[in-house]
Amino acid sequence: MKVTRSFINLISFGYIFLVVVAAIVAFYLASPGLVSEIGNENLKDGPNAALTISNDMVKQLVTLGTGLIGFCLWLFKRPIGADPGELVERYLWTALAMLLLAASLYFGFVALQRTLIVVAWGSFDPRLQVIWWPQFLQFYLFVFGAAILGFACIRSLNTIVEKP
Incomplete structure (x- = not known):
């Protein structure tokens, strides 16, 4: 069963709109201004909690990026x-997605390495530029890579649904 090109174009535009x-x-939910306004008065051990959450997020994106x-x-x-x-x-969009996902993995490993360095200095604050930028780049490269991979899947829908 072949899907028409006009239907693929229609769902491609719908997908781009949703993305x-x-x-x-x-972006507005995770705006750095809003996040930095949250106080940490209720945390008993803020730096350790931030370290755990930061490392878990990086490792989760590394795992998801590897799967994609x-x-x-x-x-x-x-x-x-x-x-x-x-x-x-299909090759163009998939290669672009793969490049973005590989860059996301790279910045994830950079974030983990810099986290270890900052912890070795004796403290941890996820808002430090040396920590924040690699995590920011890892997250958005992952998101863009996953979005482009979804677009590649939509554009090659006939190849995916056909049996080899």
Whole structure:
């Protein structure tokens, strides 16, 4: 069963719209100004809690990024469809997603390494620029990589649903 190109274009535009709306909402919900206004008076051991949450978030994104890179490899191995333009489009979007996800992994490892350095200095604050930037880059590269991989899946819908 083949899906028409116009239907794929329609769901592609719908997907892009949903991703943009979700990105705007997520940005305003996680705005650094709002987050830094939260007090830590109720925490008994704030730096240790921040260290645990920070490391867990980085490790979770590393795990998810690794899984999505595996999915990219699966998408690369799918059979060539009847449309050569679809193949080029699938490889282009999947390669871009894989590049962004690999960069996300890199910045995740940088964040973990810098966390260890800061802890070795004797304290931990996730708002330090040396910690915050790699985590910021890891998160947004992961989000953009996952969004582009979703777009690649939509654009190559006929190849995914066909049996090899």
